[in-house]
Amino acid sequence: MISAQLIRDGHDPVVLDMPALRAKRTRAEIQAQHWQCKFCGKDMTPRMGAIRAWYFAHKREASECPFEAESEKESPQHRILKRTAAEALRRHFGDQVASLEYEVRFPNIKRIADAVITLKDSTRVAVEAQLSPLTLHQLQVRTESYLSDEIEVVWVFLEQQGGGLRDNGLWDKCREWLLDEGYLVLTARASTVETAVPLPTLPE
Numbered sequence: 001m002i003s004a005q006l007i008r009d010g011h012d013p014v015v016l017d018m019p020a021l022r023a024k025r026t027r028a029e030i031q032a033q034h035w036q037c038k039f040c041g042k043d044m045t046p047r048m049g050a051i052r053a054w055y056f057a058h059k060r061e062a063s064e065c066p067f068e069a070e071s072e073k074e075s076p077q078h079r080i081l082k083r084t085a086a087e088a089l090r091r092h093f094g095d096q097v098a099s100l101e102y103e104v105r106f107p108n109i110k111r112i113a114d115a116v117i118t119l120k121d122s123t124r125v126a127v128e129a130q131l132s133p134l135t136l137h138q139l140q141v142r143t144e145s146y147l148s149d150e151i152e153v154v155w156v157f158l159e160q161q162g163g164g165l166r167d168n169g170l171w172d173k174c175r176e177w178l179l180d181e182g183y184l185v186l187t188a189r190a191s192t193v194e195t196a197v198p199l200p201t202l203p204e
C-alpha cells in the first residue's frame, strides 16, 4: 500500500503516504517509526529499496484486511499505475485540488478506491486503476455504485506496448462506454527504459 497510519505515543494516529514521506524523510527516519494499516490496524513494514518505488506491506499474512477484499490486487505495477494516475489527475485539476489521499474506503459501497482527489468545491473523484480483467457489466455496476454514493470516478487503463488495451478488446468496450457516457478516462502507456551503462576501461 502507498499509505499507512503513523502511531506515536501521546498523538492521534495520522495517515501519511510514501511519496510525501520520501520527499521529506530519510529511509532511517521512516524505518524507525511505528506504522499500522489504516484498515485492519495490523503492523506494517516500510519497504524502501534502491530501485523500486517505496511502499508499505503488512507484516504478516493479512487475510482479514478489508484491503484484500475491496481493492484491486496490489502489485508493483498496480502501485505505480495508481500513483502516476493520481498525480496526473492532480495536475489536471490544478489549483481546484483541496487534497489527494491514497487508498480510501467507502463502506457504503464496500470498495477501497486507489486514490481520491477532493476538489475545493467538495467534489470527490475516485481513481480506479484497472489491471485485472473486468467485464463491461462489472465496470458499469462499480461506476454506478460510486455515483450512488455521490462520488465521481475516473478509470485508468494501461495501454499495451504496440497500442490497444488488454484482454482482446474487453477493455476497449469499457473505455468506449465510459467515453460515450461522458466520463474522463485515463490511458497510461507502459514503457520500458533500458540504458546501456558504459563500463570503465580497466588499467593494463
Ligand SMILES: [Zn+2]
Binding pocket: 037, 038, 039, 040, 041, 042, 058, 062, 065, 066, 067
Ligand atoms: Zn490491513
